[in-house]
Amino acid sequence: MQKIIAANWKMYKTRQEARETAAAVAAALNEQPAPHEVVVFAPFTAIAEVADAFAASPAQAGAQDVWPAVEGAFTGEISPRMLLDAGAVWVLTGHSERRHVLGESDELVGRKTAFALEQGLKVMLCIGEKLEEREAGRLEAVLRRQLDSGLPAGENALEGRFAVAYEPVWAIGTGKVAGPDEVLATHAVVRRLLCERLGEAGNGIPILYGGSVKPANAGSLIGLDNVDGLLIGGASLDAQSFVQIIRRA
């Protein structure tokens, strides 16, 4: 399966900053093509800039969130149709900052995932446990709950348009990377849960790791079984650092 290396720019970058960073990433990929799928999840205001900068490169633009309706009285929200119109190919759902800082429920994440897929976006569903949940032995129960509620019911053609990003909450933006043994073991759990839910098709769903990935640790993480890509926050804001991660992955 083709690996996915994805940047989450969170709430950073003006349009000009986004254009410059995306253009530098596109130039590097054109000079030396990468065997991976490369995606940048940009803030809403910068999606079109990123999509334009990537037009002549294999990289793709994505959005960090979406609302599950075609249009309507949802002040402050954005629809799949608007994201596609801006040039987004992918969207993130259930990022830990949306779940734990902004209070998004499993149920809402599931509705967003299902609707975005139905409307033609590719979806990267983020899951991950808090430290206290891991320490209380609830890792598998949390991941099962997030996958069960996040995966669209009856959906059986997810290959190529759905991915899961496993991001332990305690490793996001903290500089604490999950150790290789933890990543290996947890990705095996996610794979098993996907196969329990989707049968053989579960083996075709990419599972990305996210949480304090840097150029220095990207190579060892991507080499682990069932690590089919990386989702990078802080270290993706700088084009050079993101390109280094792409090269090492």
Ligand code: PEP
């Ligand atoms: C993220 O925002 O998804 C993330 C993994 O952030 P960081 O790489 O900064 O930990």
